[in-house]
Amino acid sequence: xxxxxxxxxxxxxxxxxxxxxxxxxxxxxxxxxxxxxxxxxxxxxxxxxxxxxxxxxxxxxxxxxxxxxxxxxxxxxxxxxxxxxxxxxxxxxxxxxxxxxxxxxxxxxxxxxxxxxxxxxxxxxxxxxxxxxxxxxxxxxxxxxxxxxxxxxxxxx
Amino acid sequence: xxxxxxxxxxxxxxxxxxxxxxxxxxxxxxxxxxxxxxxxxxxxxxxxxxxxxxxxxxxxxxxxxxxxxxxxxxxxxxxxxxxxxxxxxxxxxxxxxxxxxxxxxxxxxxxxxxxxxxxxxxxxxxxxxxxxxxxxxxxxxxxxxxxxxxxxxxxxxxxxxxxxxxxxxxxxxxxxxxxxxxxxxxxxxxxxxxxxxxxxxxxxxxxxxxxxxxxxxxxxxxxxxxxxxxxxxxxxxxxxxxxxxxxxxxxxxxxxxxxxxxxxxxxxxxxxxxxxxxxxxxxxxxxxxxxxxxxxxxxxxxxxxxxxxxxxxxxxxxxxxxxxxxxxxxxxxxxxxxxxxxxxxxxxxxxxxxxxxxxxxxxxxxxxxxxxxxxxxxxxxxxxxxxxxxxxxxxxxxxxxxxxxxxxxxxxxxxxxxxxxxxxxxxxxxxxxxxxxxxx
Numbered sequence: 344x345x346x347x348x349x350x351x352x353x354x355x356x357x358x359x360x361x362x363x364x365x366x367x368x369x370x371x372x373x374x375x376x377x378x379x380x381x382x383x384x385x386x387x388x389x390x391x392x393x394x395x396x397x398x399x400x401x402x403x404x405x406x407x408x409x410x411x412x413x414x415x416x417x418x419x420x421x422x423x424x425x426x427x428x429x430x431x432x433x434x435x436x437x438x439x440x441x442x443x444x445x446x447x448x449x450x451x452x453x454x455x456x457x458x459x460x461x462x463x464x465x466x467x468x469x470x471x472x473x474x475x476x477x478x479x480x481x482x483x484x485x486x487x488x489x490x491x492x493x494x495x496x497x498x499x500x
Numbered sequence: 501x502x503x504x505x506x507x508x509x510x511x512x513x514x515x516x517x518x519x520x521x522x523x524x525x526x527x528x529x530x531x532x533x534x535x536x537x538x539x540x541x542x543x544x545x546x547x548x549x550x551x552x553x554x555x556x557x558x559x560x561x562x563x564x565x566x567x568x569x570x571x572x573x574x575x576x577x578x579x580x581x582x583x584x585x586x587x588x589x590x591x592x593x594x595x596x597x598x599x600x601x602x603x604x605x606x607x608x609x610x611x612x613x614x615x616x617x618x619x620x621x622x623x624x625x626x627x628x629x630x631x632x633x634x635x636x637x638x639x640x641x642x643x644x645x646x647x648x649x650x651x652x653x654x655x656x657x658x659x660x661x662x663x664x665x666x667x668x669x670x671x672x673x674x675x676x677x678x679x680x681x682x683x684x685x686x687x688x689x690x691x692x693x694x695x696x697x698x699x700x701x702x703x704x705x706x707x708x709x710x711x712x713x714x715x716x717x718x719x720x721x722x723x724x725x726x727x728x729x730x731x732x733x734x735x736x737x738x739x740x741x742x743x744x745x746x747x748x749x750x751x752x753x754x755x756x757x758x759x760x761x762x763x764x765x766x767x768x769x770x771x772x773x774x775x776x777x778x779x780x781x782x783x784x785x786x787x788x789x790x791x792x793x794x795x796x797x798x799x800x801x802x803x804x805x806x807x808x809x810x811x812x813x814x815x816x817x818x819x820x821x822x823x824x825x826x827x828x829x830x831x832x833x834x835x836x837x838x839x840x841x842x843x844x845x846x847x848x849x850x851x852x853x854x855x856x857x858x859x860x861x862x863x864x865x866x867x868x869x870x871x872x873x874x875x876x877x878x879x880x881x882x883x884x885x886x887x888x889x890x891x892x893x894x895x896x897x898x899x900x901x902x903x904x905x906x907x908x909x910x911x912x913x914x915x916x917x918x919x920x921x922x923x924x925x926x927x928x929x930x931x932x933x934x935x936x937x938x939x940x
Contacts, residue, residue: 359626359667361581364707366689370672374631397689408691408848411631411673427593428791428838429750429824434937441940465675465842466593466791467632470750470822471757474937480672481634488938 344390349379353394366397369405373412374480382413410465411480418453418460420499423477424487426463429470438474438487439463445496459499504757505773508736510724510744511717512760515604521639523646526607532652534726535611538618539660545576548619552722554730556742561587561678561715562790562819563895564808573702574620575710583711584617586627586719587683588640591675593791593842594822597746598716600758602629602636605720606643610666612719614653615726617664620712624665627716628683631671640668675846679894680713682848693850694894715820717746737763741807745818751825752778752934763807770806770823778936781827785910789819791839792899794906798826816906829934831926832911833918836903837862837869843900854897857888861904873919878908 345353352375353368360367369391376387383406392402406412413421424439439461443449446459453460469475472485476495484495506513514520514529526532538548553568574582586609590598601609613625629637644666647653653666669687671677677686681695684706705711721743725733734742741763747770750756754775761770767786777783783798788806794816796804804814811818826835844862849855861884864877885901892898908915917925924931 359669361624361707364688367669367687369689370686371670374670374672395689401690404691405689409631409672409674426838427842428835429594429822431835431838432751432824432826432830432935433756434935437932437935437937464632465673465845466591466595468590468596468599468630469633470594470596470824471748472596473750473756477632480631483633483635489940490938 344387345376346379349375357395365395366401369395369397369402370409373402373406377412377480381419382416419458421460421462421479422495423462423464423467423480425465425467425469425473425475427466427470429466430473430475433473434488435474438476438492441489441492445492459496504755504759506744506760507765507769508744508762509760510728510736511601511605511608511720511746512758521604521606521643523607523643523650526605530727531607531723532611532650534723535614535618535652536658538615538726539658539662545619545621548615548726551726551730552619555725555733556730556737556740557718557721557725557733558742558808559715560717560721560745560821562592562792564818567714567718570702570712570714571616571620573700574622574712575703576621578621578710581624581707581709582620582622583706583709584613584620584622584625585680585683585687585706585711585713586613586625586716587678587680587713588627588629588716589671589678589683590630590633590716590820591678592820592822593839594748594750594787594824595790595820596748596750597758597821599630599633599636601716601720601746602633602640606640607647608720608723609640609716610643610647610653612722613666614657614664615722616712616714616719618662622710622712623663625667626687626706627666627668628677628687629668629670631673634670637668637670644668674848675842676848676894676896679896682894683713684711691848693848694896696893738807741809745806745821747806747821747823749774749823749825752781752783752827752829753825754778761806764810765806767801767804767806771802771825774825777825777827779827781829781934783825784828784830785826785832787816787822787824787826787903788814789817790822791824791842792895792902793817793819794902795910796906797910827934829926829930831869831924831931832907832914833865833869833924834931836907837865839903840865840900843896847896847900851892851897853888853891854900857884857897858900860884861900865904868915868918869924871918871922873915873922875919877919878912878915881908
């Protein structure tokens with residue numbers, strides 16, 4: 344189900360917790376599973392649960408509770424735009440509008456070529472750099488005005 | 501840039517770029533001297549806690565609870581596992597100070613946690629990092645590796661016999677996990693839903709063991725308090741409001757960013773440090789402590805000092821130190837609509853008043869904003885928020901209700917105008933201009 348590299352990352356996470364509390368690693372393992380496959384299929388959630396010897400349902404509870412897990416396939420690049428108030432005061436809404444127009448999709452949608460998914464996000468804790476967005480849950484992009492957004496889209500190859 | 505300015509800064513003094521986060525730089529700045537002094541000179545647990553008490557350091561995450569007192573609640577002699585946990589789940593809208601502390605001074609957090617663990621007899625710790633700041637989480641892991649290799653954390657630290665294992669745990673997108681008991685649930689690998697208190701974490705915390713949870717900035721302040729002494733730290737601020745504090749300023753100022761200033765500094769001084777209002781426009785309102793803090797009219801704020809007591813007198817709270825500044829281009833209905841959506845989206849669903857109430861509040865503010873408000877809507881909002889406050893397991897219920905209550909109190913006329921005229925008091929193009937978003 345998972346590559347040797349991903350399994351190694353799982354093991355590293357499990358080692359952080361007391362041996363009888365392996366379940367503590369479920370958030371990190373689900374995140375690594377998602378990173379490998381691009382999204383979290385029911386099969387990968389089940390496999391993570393088995394790896395951690397925890398009830399499958401408990402792993403589903405976690406996967407459905409935290410909003411950075413993608414329970415459906417997303418584009419190669421998932422761009423999450425913060426539109427919360429501090430960002431909105433400095434153009435968060437407009438950055439989102441600009442991206443929607445440019446990609447021809449709305450929030451929660453994926454471009455026909457499967458390259459981009461757009462999401463509206465909540466506070467990312469970088470309000471001083473507004474407008475901000477995150478690519479694939481990992482890379483924070485600051486001060487995203489039209490010229491920076493254009494460049495980001497070009498860099499997404 | 502880390503710090504745009506400071507007055508008597510401690511935590512972030514001299515850090516203004518991407519250099520200097522690593523162990524070698526931290527040590528060059530006098531880092532880990534306090535941990536070494538405590539372990540080598542056999543300073544007692546009581547002495548460390550006493551010094552923190554003297555400093556009147558109050559929790560920097562939002563609640564402002566005295567840190568020394570919190571530490572003294574830990575049953576130090578309780579045999580078996582005890583934990584210290586750092587709360588870097590910084591999701592309160594407007595707050596971005598912990599991200600910069602972790603980015604530029606991660607070893608101050610590690611040293612602070614190690615000292616805290618020593619003082620409370622804990623042998624294991626976790627730092628719970630906001631899921632959205634992955635790069636910062638990775639940096640913290642790198643800093644942990646450095647500290648471990650240098651013997652500042654791990655087994656038999658500096659040959660003292662004191663053991664403290666410290667790890668990083670990342671969140672994955674849930675505001676509620678900033679609440680300390682849901683954060684513990686989350687570390688246990690569960691949904692992040694808050695627990696009933698009591699029992700408090702000091703008696704029943706992580707894995708049911710005694711646990712103390714502090715904010716990142718709180719831990720990062722500890723080495724500096726021990727360096728200059730509790731009394732000196734207190735004197736940097738004012739009575740009952742010890743020390744310097746980081747303020748994250750966002751919104752309509754010329755230079756948004758983090759500023760470290762002594763508690764008690766006038767808001768007007770902070771605003772000046774931020775280069776004043778963007779475009780020289782008039783200040784309309786400020787949310788001084790993160791989105792959950794009541795909004796304060798601009799003119800009241802201009803006469804307020806930045807400390808727990810000063811902001812409380814102005815009718816709000818210092819909270820996490822997130823200062824959201826709004827100028828006259830802001831439509832307060834639209835602003836509240838976005839905040840209400842946030843609480844609706846982030847309610848964990850455990851308590852009915854919050855789960856249902858946040859949905860109602862958003863629904864009603866949304867329809868007012870969109871020209872479909874009804875004459876009784878403001879009473880309806882006040883009724884709903886009244887039924888949330890004080891009726892939920894955690895503080896998120898109140899956190900969702902306070903913005904609505906304060907927006908209606910101070911800017912009720914804008915809401916009435918919206919309902920009556922089915923349009924906004926502030927023209928849309930003025931709102932656009934205020935955002936400063938570059939025109940294409």
